[in-house]
Structures are given as structure tokens and as C-alpha cells.
Amino acid sequence: MRDTNFLIGNNAKHVWHPMAHPGEMRANPPRIVEQGEGVEIVDIHGHRTLDGVGGLWNVNLGYSCDPVKDAMTAQLHKLPYYNAFRGTTTSPLIELSYELCEFFKPEGMARTFLTSGGSDSVETCLRLARQFHRANGQPERTKFVSLKKGYHGTHFGGASVNGNPNFRRNYEPMLAGVIHLPAPFTYRNPFDTDDGAIIARKIGAAFEEEIAFHGADTIAALIMEPVLGSGGVIVPHESFFPIMREICDRHGILLIADEVITGFGRAGSECGSRLWGIKPDMMSTAKGITNGYFPLGAAMIGEKLVSAFEDAKGPVGTISHGYTYSGHPIGAAAALATLAEVKRLDVAANAAARGEELLAGLHELASRHEIVGDARGKGLMAALELVSDREKKTPAAKDVVQALYDKTYEEGVMVRTSGNNVIISPCLIIDNSHVARILSALDAGLAAAARKMKGH
Numbered sequence: 001m002r003d004t005n006f007l008i009g010n011n012a013k014h015v016w017h018p019m020a021h022p023g024e025m026r027a028n029p030p031r032i033v034e035q036g037e038g039v040e041i042v043d044i045h046g047h048r049t050l051d052g053v054g055g056l057w058n059v060n061l062g063y064s065c066d067p068v069k070d071a072m073t074a075q076l077h078k079l080p081y082y083n084a085f086r087g088t089t090t091s092p093l094i095e096l097s098y099e100l101c102e103f104f105k106p107e108g109m110a111r112t113f114l115t116s117g118g119s120d121s122v123e124t125c126l127r128l129a130r131q132f133h134r135a136n137g138q139p140e141r142t143k144f145v146s147l148k149k150g151y152h153g154t155h156f157g158g159a160s161v162n163g164n165p166n167f168r169r170n171y172e173p174m175l176a177g178v179i180h181l182p183a184p185f186t187y188r189n190p191f192d193t194d195d196g197a198i199i200a201r202k203i204g205a206a207f208e209e210e211i212a213f214h215g216a217d218t219i220a221a222l223i224m225e226p227v228l229g230s231g232g233v234i235v236p237h238e239s240f241f242p243i244m245r246e247i248c249d250r251h252g253i254l255l256i257a258d259e260v261i262t263g264f265g266r267a268g269s270e271c272g273s274r275l276w277g278i279k280p281d282m283m284s285t286a287k288g289i290t291n292g293y294f295p296l297g298a299a300m301i302g303e304k305l306v307s308a309f310e311d312a313k314g315p316v317g318t319i320s321h322g323y324t325y326s327g328h329p330i331g332a333a334a335a336l337a338t339l340a341e342v343k344r345l346d347v348a349a350n351a352a353a354r355g356e357e358l359l360a361g362l363h364e365l366a367s368r369h370e371i372v373g374d375a376r377g378k379g380l381m382a383a384l385e386l387v388s389d390r391e392k393k394t395p396a397a398k399d400v401v402q403a404l405y406d407k408t409y410e411e412g413v414m415v416r417t418s419g420n421n422v423i424i425s426p427c428l429i430i431d432n433s434h435v436a437r438i439l440s441a442l443d444a445g446l447a448a449a450a451r452k453m454k455g456h
């Protein structure tokens, strides 16, 4: 291992980081995280912070989860890899597929297809949606519907259904035949209301209009996150998912719930679909499935789709899709141990309870800091939206957001900023003292951001 000076000197010099400008990264190199312990991380200078990012919405059980580490180590020694392409499989994969179908049984999930992460899981769902309709005698159903501000990863399919222009513009043209609906966002929307129930109905009406325009028989699936994460933690009204589910059902359109963030407890329920009381037709999962310790994902397939594939005669039922690491035995072992811990610790209930405390605290901060335009969240997904003018909702400038980020870090809490949003997504095993620490560091961070805005 090279010494500290080498690492600092070469930081961001030979690598291009995801979702970042390589020139900016060279000019302002990222923090080097060296160690993780419990719900905290330590940087290369020894500065310890509570991880308010939870890795990247994925280290739900924290950094010291020995059952997961032990399961991975044991599997590494027994069988570090074997493929799961037609003809061979491994025992952790068999066991994990059983457990995942059990875990998501209330959502009607009956099969799983393992992947290497969230983008892969989304891609798998999109592809299988088209194949399902083809196998079902409706090959013209190829289009996808999604939400503006939604995030579904970076493969061409996922990026095409993404609803953030930042992730699309440099890579155009995207997949043809994607229809975007407005996001169920009370703070900013084209409907001139902050009433979530009205917004839900209006998006439903817009969906119906698009269906009438395109023809239901051309639409394969609607894909949505139960709580929009990367788009700035947008929590839909409770009526929204049921409304969209009913419209999909009426028009034979599949509903894919992108549960990559919400899949294993983060939103305060075992999954986002359970939170809203709906059964999707497919679910894309990843992130918390292995507690972030191994890159693994799972596309879950609902009962309704099974026979179209399994009873199909000929190639239309063959899944001509998959990854070298689909069902990687170490990842599967990690996921099995993670699932057991998720259930044993009931992290969904803790996320719900701590999430309420956190949200109440964020509202209290908003009442004292003019710079906060909106505070929102569900479970342990939360955000503060920073503005320079509350009336006009003008997004706060980059250096103002950076001032919050730096001060909060100095105060001992790592948060993530995205545009003018401050995103808070700690490990799901935090207690109320951790919530208090996050709020107190943000309090100082907001004061620093306000000073920056005033030019001090």
C-alpha cells in the first residue's frame, strides 16, 4: 500500500469519477474515505463523521456488519465464482432466489433474475417487459412511460426513462418511444398547487391522455420509484401509486417499481410498493440487497408474467439476457446474510421511527433558516432544498450549497449535495442520538450557507 502523500498527490489524477466533471475533480479532489465503523466513516486525515449518506443509500446495516462479512469470507474460500448460465448454478444462488421470492411474496413476486447492480436490474425489467408482451401475443407493446425527475440508472434503457436532463443530454439520442409524465412533486410542479392528492389525480389524467394519444397497445410498461430518490427525495401522495396501478391494469400496461433505493427498508417499509399498498408487476432492486458490500441486484418478476415465459413454445420464452456476474456466489452469500439481518433487526421499523424524528427536525430547521425552501422525506430518505429567495423558490447557488456541505462535514456529519438539494440517507440502524447529531451539524451548515449567501 502506498503512503498518504502518494494517495493525496494522485487523487483524481488517473481516474474519472462517476457523475462528475473530470477537470473539476482534478482541481478539487474528493475526500478520501479510509475506514468505516458502525454508522461512521473516517477520512485519510483521521476526521471521523457520521455517514449521513449511508454509503450511497446502500450501507443500510452500517460498516461493521459481521454476519455479512463472515458469509462473504466463507463463500470466498469455498467457491469464489462460478457462472449461472444455462447448465450450471451455485447453492447460494438457489437459496437467495428462494429467499427473495419469500421476502417479496406480499408484492406478488414469484421469480428473480440476478444482476450486478441497479442499472442492470432496471435494464432487465425493461427488456423482460417487452419480451413478456411479445410472448403474450402483443409485440407492438414496446414503449415505456416514466416520470420527470425519476432516476433509473445509466444504461441506455435506464437513461432513456430517466427524467433528469443532466443524465441524458450528452448521450442523446436516447431510446425512442419513451413518454415522460410530470413528477408527483408538491414543491415544484406545473399544476399550480401544493396539494399532493390533486397532483396525483392530474398526473393520472396526463397518463390517460398519453395512453389515448399513443394507443395502449403500443405501451409496454410504466416505471417509477416509490419515492423518487436521486431526483431530490420526492415523496408522492399516498393515492399516487394506487391511481397509477389502476390505470396500468385497465390498459394492460405493466408497472415496474424501481426499488433500487427503497427495496430493503429505507423508506420505512420492507419496500416502497408495500408502503403504498400496491403490487407491481416487476421490481428492480440492488443497493441494500448486500448492504453495499458486493455489487449485486435483483430484478423481481411477478406471478402474472411467469407462465408467458415458462410455458412459451420456442425462442420467445428464452431469456437472451444476462451478466457474467448474474448470481455471483459471493454476492448471493452477502445478500442472504443481509436479508437475515434486515429481518432480525427490523430495520424498516427503525427507518420509519428515526425518519419521523429526522423529518420533524428538518422542519424545525426550515422554520429557523430562511435558506431552506422545502424539507421533505419518508423513512430514512430526506432532503432539504436550499433557495436564495423563498417566494420565488430560486435555487441556491453552488458555492452556497458547498458551504453547507463543508461546514456540516467539519461538524462531524457527511451529507450529499445534488444541485441545490441536500440529501440525507444514513444507515438504517441509527438511533435517536445519531438523528440529533445530523440535525445539529446541519444547523451549523445552514448558518454557514446563509453567511456565504450574504457574502461573508
Ligand SMILES: Cc1ncc(COP(=O)(O)O)c(C=O)c1O
Residues within 6 Å of the ligand: 117, 118, 119, 120, 122, 151, 152, 153, 154, 225, 229, 230, 258, 259, 260, 261, 286, 287
Ligand atoms: C432508483 C434507482 N434506480 C437505479 C439506480 C442505478 O443503480 P446502480 O447505480 O447500482 O447501477 C439507482 C442508483 O442510484 C437508483 O437510485
